[in-house]
Amino acid sequence: MYAQLVETGAKRLKTKEEMSPEEREFHEKVDAETKIEPKNWMPEGYRKTLVRQISQHAHSEVVGMLPEGNWVTRAPTLKRKLQLMAKIQDEAGHGLYLYSAMETLGADRDEEIEKLHQGKAKYSSIFNYPTLNWADMGAVGWLVDGAAIVNQVVLQRTSYGPYSRAMIRICKEESFHQRQGYQILLDMMREGTEEQKAMVQDAINRLWWPALMMFGPHDDESPNSQQSMAWKIKRKSNDELRQMFIDQTVPQLEFLGCTAPDPDLKWNEETGHYDFGEINWQEFYDVLKGNGPCNRERIKTRKNAIDEGAWVREAAVAYAEKQKQRAQAA
Amino acid sequence: MTQAEALKEYLLRLADSDMILGQRLCELCGKAPALEEEMALMNVALDLVGQARNWYEYAAELIDDGRDADKLAFRRDAHDYRNLLLTEQPNEDYAVTMGRQFFFDVYHYFTLKSLTESSDERIAGIAAKALKEATYHLRRSSEWVKRLGDGTEESHRRMQEAIDILWRFTGELITPDDTDRVMAEAGIGPDPDQLAKDWRGMVNEVLTQATLTPGAEDAWMYMGGKHGEHTEHLGFILAEMQFLQRAYPDATTW
Numbered sequence: 001m002y003a004q005l006v007e008t009g010a011k012r013l014k015t016k017e018e019m020s021p022e023e024r025e026f027h028e029k030v031d032a033e034t035k036i037e038p039k040n041w042m043p044e045g046y047r048k049t050l051v052r053q054i055s056q057h058a059h060s061e062v063v064g065m066l067p068e069g070n071w072v073t074r075a076p077t078l079k080r081k082l083q084l085m086a087k088i089q090d091e092a093g094h095g096l097y098l099y100s101a102m103e104t105l106g107a108d109r110d111e112e113i114e115k116l117h118q119g120k121a122k123y124s125s126i127f128n129y130p131t132l133n134w135a136d137m138g139a140v141g142w143l144v145d146g147a148a149i150v151n152q153v154v155l156q157r158t159s160y161g162p163y164s165r166a167m168i169r170i171c172k173e174e175s176f177h178q179r180q181g182y183q184i185l186l187d188m189m190r191e192g193t194e195e196q197k198a199m200v201q202d203a204i205n206r207l208w209w210p211a212l213m214m215f216g217p218h219d220d221e222s223p224n225s226q227q228s229m230a231w232k233i234k235r236k237s238n239d240e241l242r243q244m245f246i247d248q249t250v251p252q253l254e255f256l257g258c259t260a261p262d263p264d265l266k267w268n269e270e271t272g273h274y275d276f277g278e279i280n281w282q283e284f285y286d287v288l289k290g291n292g293p294c295n296r297e298r299i300k301t302r303k304n305a306i307d308e309g310a311w312v313r314e315a316a317v318a319y320a321e322k323q324k325q326r327a328q329a330a
Numbered sequence: 331m332t333q334a335e336a337l338k339e340y341l342l343r344l345a346d347s348d349m350i351l352g353q354r355l356c357e358l359c360g361k362a363p364a365l366e367e368e369m370a371l372m373n374v375a376l377d378l379v380g381q382a383r384n385w386y387e388y389a390a391e392l393i394d395d396g397r398d399a400d401k402l403a404f405r406r407d408a409h410d411y412r413n414l415l416l417t418e419q420p421n422e423d424y425a426v427t428m429g430r431q432f433f434f435d436v437y438h439y440f441t442l443k444s445l446t447e448s449s450d451e452r453i454a455g456i457a458a459k460a461l462k463e464a465t466y467h468l469r470r471s472s473e474w475v476k477r478l479g480d481g482t483e484e485s486h487r488r489m490q491e492a493i494d495i496l497w498r499f500t501g502e503l504i505t506p507d508d509t510d511r512v513m514a515e516a517g518i519g520p521d522p523d524q525l526a527k528d529w530r531g532m533v534n535e536v537l538t539q540a541t542l543t544p545g546a547e548d549a550w551m552y553m554g555g556k557h558g559e560h561t562e563h564l565g566f567i568l569a570e571m572q573f574l575q576r577a578y579p580d581a582t583t584w
C-alpha cells in the first residue's frame with residue numbers, strides 16, 4: 001500500500017455513548033466484518049479518511065509509473081522490455097481502478113489530482129527516489145511491489161467494500177510484479193557479469209531503507225492509526241506490517257547472495273523475527289515534505305502531462321457533444 | 331535480388347517499424363494527456379514490440395548467423411535498421427503522436443490483412459494474431475484523428491498541422507521497391523498497388539470525416555528508411571534503446 005500518513009481528523013476514539021444511533025449501527029456492522037457499501041450511512045471522518053487513503057494510493061500507482069518509465073526505453077532484452085511495459089500498463093490500470101473506488105465516496109478524480117499537482121496531496125515517498133541502473137527495475141518490483149503487497153493483502157479485509165474489492169484484484173497483479181522483479185535480480189546474480197552483480201547490490205543499497213519507510217512512522221508516532229484501525233480501514237499497524245515484510249524479505253535477500261545496508265539486521269531466536277536498525281526518520285519526513293531527490297521532477301512531469309493535455313481532453317468533449325447533437329438531429 | 335534475400339529484408343522492415351514506433355510510444359510513459367490514454371498507449375506499444383519480437387525471431391532463423399532476436403533489435407546500427415521514416419518521427423504534441431499512429435495503422439492494417447493470406451505460413455500465422463491488435467489500433471487512432479480534427483478550433487489547427495508535418499513521410503508506406511515487388515510476386519507480401527489504393531482510400535475517408543485536408547498526392551516525399559537511410563532521429567533513438575547492450579557487451583543474461 002502506498003498510504004503512509006493518512007489524516008483521520010480524530011484526536012481520540014469516541015465511546016459508544018457519544019455516538020449517534022446511526023453511528024452505532026455503522027460500528028456494529030464494521031465490528032461484524034460486514035462491508036460498508038457506497039449507499040450505506042458512514043461517519044464523515046470515515047469517508048474523508050478513505051478518500052485520502054484511496055487517493056494517496058491511486059496517486060502512488062500513477063507517480064510510480066515514472067521511475068519505471070525512466071528505464072522502459074532502455075530495457076536490455078525484448079523479454080524484459082515487454083514485461084516492464086506490461087507492468088507499467090498494470091499500474092496505470094490500478095490507478096484508474098482506485099480513482100473509481102474513490103469516486104464512489106463522492107470525491108472527484110480531477111479535483112484530487114489537482115491537489116496532487118499543487119503539492120497538497122501525498123503519494124508514497126518511495127517514488128521520489130531515482131532509478132539509477134537497470135537492476136532498480138528488479139529491486140522496485142521485488143521490494144516496492146513487495147512492500148505494497150504486504151499491506152494490500154491485509155487491506156483486502158478493509159471495511160469499505162469497493163476498496164476491499166479493488167485490493168483483491170490489484171494484489172494478484174502486484175504479486176506477479178514482485179516475482180518478476182525478483183527474477184530480474186536472481187538472473188543477474190546467477191548468470192551476470194561482475195558489473196551486473198554490482199548493479200544489483202547497488203540497487204538494494206539505495207532502495208532498502210526507502211522500502212522500509214513505505215510502511216509509515218512507528219505506531220507511537222502514528223496518531224491517526226488508532227482511528228483507522230477502529231474503523232477497520234487499516235487492519236494492522238505500521239510496525240507489524242514492516243516486521244512482516246522484513247521477515248519475508250530477508251531470506252529472499254540471502255538467497256540472492258546480497259546484503260542489506262543495515263549492520264543491525266539479524267535473526268532473533270527469542271522473538272522469532274529479524275531485528276533491524278532504526279530508520280532515518282529525518283529523511284522520511286523530509287521526503288514526505290517534498291525534499292526528496294525527485295519530488296519536484298515527479299510532480300512536474302505529472303502536472304505537465306495533464307496541463308499540456310488539456311486541449312486534447314477539451315477536444316474529446318467537444319467532439320462527443322457534436323456527435324450527440326448530430327445523432328439527435330438525424 | 332533472390333526471393334530468400336528479399337524475405338529477410340522484408341521481415342526486418344516489419345520488425346523494425348514495429349520496434350521503433352513501440353519505442354517512441356514508450357517515451358510517452360507518464361506523459362499522456364489522460365490516465366486512460368496512458369494505458370492505451372502502453373497497450374499499443376506492447377502489441378507493437380511483441381509483434382517485432384515475432385518478426386525478429388523468424389528473421390533471425392533465416393539470417394542464421396548466430397544472432398537472435400535480441401541481437402537484431404539491440405546490436406544493429408541505424409544504417410542497418412529498415413523501419414519506415416514515419417515511425418521514427420518525434421512524439422511532439424498529441425496531434426502528431428496520433429497522426430503518426432493513424433498513418434502507420436492504416437498501412438499496418440492493410441499490410442497485415444494481406445499477410446494473413448501469405449504463401450509463407452509462418453508469416454500468415456504471425457500476421458493473423460497481429461491483425462487483431464492492429465485492427466484495434468486503427469480504430470483507436472482513427473477515432474482520435476476525428477476527435478482532434480473535428481473537436482475544438484485549437485485541436486483542429488494542431489491536427490491539420492500534424493497532417494501537414496507528417497505527410498512527406500507517408501509516401502514511403504505505399505511506394506514499393508524491389509523487395510516489395512519480389513515479395514508480392516512470390517505471394518508472400520501484399521500487392522503494392524492494392525495496398526496504395528487501400529491506404530489512400532481509408533486515409534481520405536477518415537480525414538474527410540475529421541474535416542481535415544490530406545496532403546497532395548504528388549507532394550514531395552521523404553523516403554529511405556527501408557534502405558537504411560534515416561532521418562537524424564534514429565541515431566538518438568538507438569543510442570537510448572541500445573544503451574545497456576552497448577555499455578555491457580559482455581553481459582549475456584539480463
Ligand SMILES: [Fe+2]
Pocket residue numbers: 001002061094148170174
Ligand atoms: Fe499498489
Ligand SMILES: [Fe+2]
Pocket residue numbers: 061090091094170174
Ligand atoms: Fe500497482
Ligand SMILES: [Fe+2]
Pocket residue numbers: 091145173174177
Ligand atoms: Fe505493481
